[in-house]
Amino acid sequence: MAEVNCRYCKKKFDRDKEPFIQIPVGTKGTVFRYAHADCYAKEVNEGRVKEIYKVWNPKTASTCFWCHKALDTTDSNVIPLPDLPDRWTHKGCAQVHPMNDLEILMLYILKLFKSKDNFIPPGLMRQLNQYEQDYEFTYTGMLKALKYWYEVKKHPIDTNRGIGIIPLIYKEAKEYYYALYLAQLQNDKIEDFTAYIPKDIEVKIQPPKKKAEKRNLFSFLDEDNINGE
Ligand SMILES: [Zn+2]
Numbered sequence: 333m334a335e336v337n338c339r340y341c342k343k344k345f346d347r348d349k350e351p352f353i354q355i356p357v358g359t360k361g362t363v364f365r366y367a368h369a370d371c372y373a374k375e376v377n378e379g380r381v382k383e384i385y386k387v388w389n390p391k392t393a394s395t396c397f398w399c400h401k402a403l404d405t406t407d408s409n410v411i412p413l414p415d416l417p418d419r420w421t422h423k424g425c426a427q428v429h430p431m432n433d434l435e436i437l438m439l440y441i442l443k444l445f446k447s448k449d450n451f452i453p454p455g456l457m458r459q460l461n462q463y464e465q466d467y468e469f470t471y472t473g474m475l476k477a478l479k480y481w482y483e484v485k486k487h488p489i490d491t492n493r494g495i496g497i498i499p500l501i502y503k504e505a506k507e508y509y510y511a512l513y514l515a516q517l518q519n520d521k522i523e524d525f526t527a528y529i530p531k532d533i534e535v536k537i538q539p540p541k542k543k544a545e546k547r548n549l550f551s552f553l554d555e556d557n558i559n560g561e
């Protein structure tokens with residue numbers, strides 16, 4: 333729900349539901365007024381408005397994961413984030429933000445728990461840091477442990493436990509992937525070893541139970557924590 337007043341017909345409308353345009357006001361171009369796309373078209377057709385504004389369709393409008401600016405998911409310079417469905421980024425933003433192991437792990441966790449926000453809560457971040465420093469787990473190892481538990485072993489998503497499962501299964505997951513690797517080496521005598529990397533195993537994640545979906549596990553927002561900017 334994002335109610336705004338149409339600049340032209342003066343009526344209130346919800347820009348999450350109806351196509352609209354953004355009219356920048358002031359000198360910085362960061363403040364906007366809004367109007368119905370239809371009203372705008374009428375104003376242009378009847379010669380009252382000369383400016384060209386982009387028409388936003390609420391069905392395809394989203395924001396960039398990295399720069400947080402509005403984008404249209406159908407634009408050719410917009411791509412989805414690989415590990416996070418329904419999250420989008422400008423191609424250019426994706427290039428200046430090559431993802432490191434920690435970010436890939438965080439994206440996977442967000443996807444796993446179907447978080448509506450883009451950000452990991454501080455408590456969970458502390459947990460990750462603790463695992464990395466005290467247990468000497470790697471971020472890639474933790475990612476694989478979660479993939480092992482939820483995708484290979486197909487355990488239901490437990491939002492209460494969160495990532496607390498990692499220390500309990502880390503060793504087991506490591507052994508699983510190592511055994512898999514050795515088996516593959518023996519069986520296939522594959523020439524190109526690089527073609528065989530455990531992370532390529534793709535198994536669908538089971539959807540969490542309805543109740544879990546409603547929980548807003550990551551209710552706090554702290555952009556700096558995740559973006560490191
Ligand atoms: Zn209007």
Ligand SMILES: [Zn+2]
Nearest residue numbers: 396399422425
């Ligand atoms: Zn961007």
